[in-house]
Amino acid sequence: MPNRPQPDLPEHDTAAFWEGVKAGELRYQTCNDCKEVVFTPRAHCTACGSGKLTTKAAKGTGTVYTYSVVRQSRHPNFADLGAYSVAYVDLDEGFRMLSSIVGVNDPTTEIKIGMPVKVEFEKQDTGDYPIPVFRPV
Amino acid sequence: MANQRRDAAIVGIYEWPKRVDPSVSAMQMKAASIKAALDDAGLKWSDVDAIYDAGDGDGGGGGLGLAAYLGLKPTVIDTTQVGGSSYEFHAAHALRDIAAGKAKVAVLSYGSKSATRRVPIGTGGGAGGGTWSGNMESPYGTTLIANYAMVANRHMHDYGTTSEQLAHISVATRHHAMRNPEAVQAMTDLQFVGVNEITIDDVMSSRVIADPLHLLECCMVSDGGGAVIIASADVARNTKKKPVWIIGSGEATKYRENGSDITTSAGAQSAPLAFGEAQVSPSEIDIAMIYDSFTITVAVCLEDLGFCKKGEAGPFVSTSGIAFDEPGKLTLNTDGGGLSSNHPGMRGIFLLLEAARQLRGESTSQVPGAKLAVSHGNGGLLGGTHTGGTVILAAD
Numbered sequence: 001m002p003n004r005p006q007p008d009l010p011e012h013d014t015a016a017f018w019e020g021v022k023a024g025e026l027r028y029q030t031c032n033d034c035k036e037v038v039f040t041p042r043a044h045c046t047a048c049g050s051g052k053l054t055t056k057a058a059k060g061t062g063t064v065y066t067y068s069v070v071r072q073s074r075h076p077n078f079a080d081l082g083a084y085s086v087a088y089v090d091l092d093e094g095f096r097m098l099s100s101i102v103g104v105n106d107p108t109t110e111i112k113i114g115m116p117v118k119v120e121f122e123k124q125d126t127g128d129y130p131i132p133v134f135r136p137v
Numbered sequence: 138m139a140n141q142r143r144d145a146a147i148v149g150i151y152e153w154p155k156r157v158d159p160s161v162s163a164m165q166m167k168a169a170s171i172k173a174a175l176d177d178a179g180l181k182w183s184d185v186d187a188i189y190d191a192g193d194g195d196g197g198g199g200g201l202g203l204a205a206y207l208g209l210k211p212t213v214i215d216t217t218q219v220g221g222s223s224y225e226f227h228a229a230h231a232l233r234d235i236a237a238g239k240a241k242v243a244v245l246s247y248g249s250k251s252a253t254r255r256v257p258i259g260t261g262g263g264a265g266g267g268t269w270s271g272n273m274e275s276p277y278g279t280t281l282i283a284n285y286a287m288v289a290n291r292h293m294h295d296y297g298t299t300s301e302q303l304a305h306i307s308v309a310t311r312h313h314a315m316r317n318p319e320a321v322q323a324m325t326d327l328q329f330v331g332v333n334e335i336t337i338d339d340v341m342s343s344r345v346i347a348d349p350l351h352l353l354e355c356c357m358v359s360d361g362g363g364a365v366i367i368a369s370a371d372v373a374r375n376t377k378k379k380p381v382w383i384i385g386s387g388e389a390t391k392y393r394e395n396g397s398d399i400t401t402s403a404g405a406q407s408a409p410l411a412f413g414e415a416q417v418s419p420s421e422i423d424i425a426m427i428y429d430s431f432t433i434t435v436a437v438c439l440e441d442l443g444f445c446k447k448g449e450a451g452p453f454v455s456t457s458g459i460a461f462d463e464p465g466k467l468t469l470n471t472d473g474g475g476l477s478s479n480h481p482g483m484r485g486i487f488l489l490l491e492a493a494r495q496l497r498g499e500s501t502s503q504v505p506g507a508k509l510a511v512s513h514g515n516g517g518l519l520g521g522t523h524t525g526g527t528v529i530l531a532a533d
Contacts, residue, residue, distance in 0.1 A: 004276040008267035018272070037395055040273045066294070066399060066520075068286035069348040070278060074257040078278035086279040088287060088399070088520075095395045100277050108348055113294045131276045 003077050006127035016055055017041045018129055025057040026119050026132055028095050039095035060119035061137070062091040069107045085111055089134050103135035110136075141416050144236040145243075146373040146380030147228075147493045147530070149178030149366030156323035156359035156479050157252045163195040164206055166248030166362035171207065174364035179377035180242060187213035187240035189227035191483060194248045203246070213240045219390075220516025221428055224365070224485035225526025228512075229386030231367040241369045245489070248362035249481035252327065258358050258482055260346070270522075281518065282355060282431070283347040288520040289433040290349055292400045296448035300349055302455040303432035304340035306469070307353050307476055309460040310429060311335045314473025317501040323479055327357055354432040356475030356484075365489050381493045385415025385529035392522040400448075403525030404441035404513055411527035412443070417509060419443040422529075424495045424510035425467055426488035429474040430519075438513050442527065461502040471495060471502040485514035489528065496532040508532045 007018050017040075020027035029038040032054055036047035044051055067087035073079055085107040089097050101117060104110035117134035124131060151173035153166050161169070175182060188211045190200040197203055199216035213234050217226045224245055231243035251258060259282040266275040292298045314320035315334055324332040331339075335353060343352040373380035387410030391403035412418060419442055427435045427442075436450035444467055445453040458465030470476075472491040475484045492510035494500045510530045517523030 004278065005266060007272040007276065008265065009272070011267055011269065011272050013269035014272040039395060040270065042269065066287040066291035068279075068283040068290060068350075069345075070280055070283045071344070071348070072260045072282075072346050073278055073280055074261050075278055075280075081278075084278065086277050086283050086287070088393070090396070096393060096397075098274050098277055098279060098393075108345075113291065 001123055001125045003125040004131045005077050006124070006129050013042050014040070020057065021121060021129060021132055024121060026060050027055050028058050028091070028093060029053040029055050037094040039097065058091050058093045062089045062117060064101065064111060064113055064115045064117060065090045065096060066113055067101060067111050083107055087111070087134070089117060100133045101136070102133045141384050141531070143370055143382050145232045145367050145369060146382045147365055147489065148368045148373050148376040148378065148380050149174035149180060150490050150493050151177060151364050152487065152490050153362040154319050156361055157326040158360050159253050163193065163248035163250050163362065164197055167194050167197065167203065167246040167364070168207055170248070170362050170364035171244055171246050174366045177378065178366050178368070180366060180368070184242045185209050185211060185244050187211050187231065187234060187243035189215045189217070189231055189243060189245045191223035191227070191247070192216055192218045193483060195250055213243070219524040219526070221430065221483040221485045222514025222516035222524045222526035223483060224489055225512055225514040225528045226388055226524070228365070228367060228383055228489055228528045229388055229526065232383045232386060235367065235369045241372050243367040244364060245367070245486060246362070246364040247483065247486040249483070250360050251358050251481045252360045256358065256482070259355060280347060282350060284518045284520040285431045285433055286347040286350045288399050288437060292433065292436065293349065295400060296451065298436065298451035300341060300351065301337055302451035303354060303436060304337045305455040305459070306429065306432040306435050307340045308335055308337060310470050310474040310476045312460050313471045313502045314477030317473045317478060320473035320478035323357070323359055324477060327359060350431055350433065356430050356480035359479045359481050361479040361481035363486050363490055365486060379497055379533040381496045382531045382533065383528060384531045385411040385413070387411035387527040389525045391525070399520050400437060402437050402441050402515060402519060403523055404438045404515065404527065407525035407527040408442040408513070411529050415529035417529060420466070422467060422509050422511050423504055423507040424471065424492055425469050426492045426510060426512045427470060428484065428488060428513060428515045429470055429476050430480070430515070434515055434519055435469070437519065438515055441525070442511065442513055461504050468504050471500050471504070483516070485516065485526065488512035488514055492530050496530055
């Protein structure tokens with residue numbers, strides 16, 4: 001199993017997101033006052049400053065906006081992984097998330113911009129929180 | 138041009154000559170560079186009344202810490218830290234403060250020991266969690282280089298840009314570096330494989346660090362430092378060298394937003410402010426000192442500064458002649474850049490230093506009669522949270 005770094009909690013803005021992940025939900029927020037989609041999670045709307053936000057569960061489907069494949073990393077949790085991807089994924093609900101594309105044999109050739117992907121909650125070697133990653137559909 | 142401002146000028150410069158230097162601390166580099174830059178201007182230690190600092194110096198404590206270390210009591214202190222473009226912001230603030238009558242002799246300085254300390258700036262992985270942003274990013278192991286590489290991939294997807302086109306930036310920059318003895322020494326001390334001119338094929342056959350960026354599209358990790366003295370017009374009239382006037386500046390921020398275009402940087406906002414204030418157009422610029430953390434940074438910023446249209450940097454850098462001895466109007470990064478001369482972590486000060494050398498006629502890759510230069514820093518992560526700082530400079 002992978003051994004990605006865990007979120008460092010408690011942390012006020014991101015706690016609800018990670019509780020959602022534990023429950024199998026990819027959570028995002030919308031503003032009650034101006035309808036802005038807010039991500040990454042915060043306690044205020046980034047468009048109007050309102051503190052009235054609603055937390056929702058996304059369907060988990062989206063497309064790859066862009067990506068790269070990391071060939072060299074000194075981070076101890078990733079140093080032995082071999083080439084691994086990082087990507088910005090645009091979710092269908094209108095938010096963009098940094099994540100990783102998994103489930104491909106060769107990330108250097110099989111990941112494409114615009115590719116449809118779906119979230120999965122990847123269990124980790126250590127730690128209570130699975131990590132949301134995306135797999136081509 | 139009648140109203141082009143002449144309120145403040147770069148009057149003294151110094152660049153630390155060594156890029157691997159275990160013999161000094163980062164703070165010693167800063168202090169010695171300030172003294173040398175004051176000597177270059179013919180000004181005294183006690184003339185300094187304003188300090189601008191990015192909190193570098195390996196724990197230097199910002200403007201306050203530096204003032205105490207130097208033994209100065211400035212009446213203006215500015216500790217703006219916005220990544221590698223901090224020094225362009227500092228120049229902008231020094232112009233503003235001098236024009237407002239708050240200061241007469243301003244000091245910008247930099248010192249870093251990233252090579253000696255073996256800091257893996259580009260490949261170390263993301264910052265730790267525990268913050269609103271860190272908790273959302275640290276699980277993915279994205280490196281600094283991968284962040285820039287994501288911009289390159291999207292630029293290639295949207296506009297058909299190729300690695301071969303971007304490689305022209307590396308080739309021209311190395312060409313300049315080979316004429317700069319300090320850059321040659323840097324590459325030698327950092328044990329570059331082949332301290333020589335490079336070809337497009339050399340860049341393309343160097344290993345990929347984060348797709349699509351190759352090793353020779355990435356800046357080095359070096360030690361380094363320097364200082365810039367910016368003075369009011371009345372002081373500048375009596376300094377040793379010809380003043381290099383700061384005639385416009387712009388500052389902007391950008392960060393990841395839902396649905397935003399990652400191929401456009403904060404420079405698209407900062408550059409029009411700077412060119413507008415300077416009352417010049419990009420087509421009049423002789424020298425572009427553009428922050429070359431990676432080839433893609435230069436490509437995106439050339440577009441955002443208006444040297445070519447969005448999406449056309451690939452054809453621009455591969456056909457317009459960006460080396461100093463090619464016929465094209467615009468010459469790029471004549472010191473050898475971060476790619477081939479120095480990159481201690483935040484190279485914004487070197488963009489000002491080389492622009493000033495060009496406008497004084499002192500560059501090792503001198504463009505004859507260079508009159509106008511732009512120094513554009515991109516600080517932070519091009520594909521994430523970053524700043525753009527644009528400074529327009531004019532020869533006396």
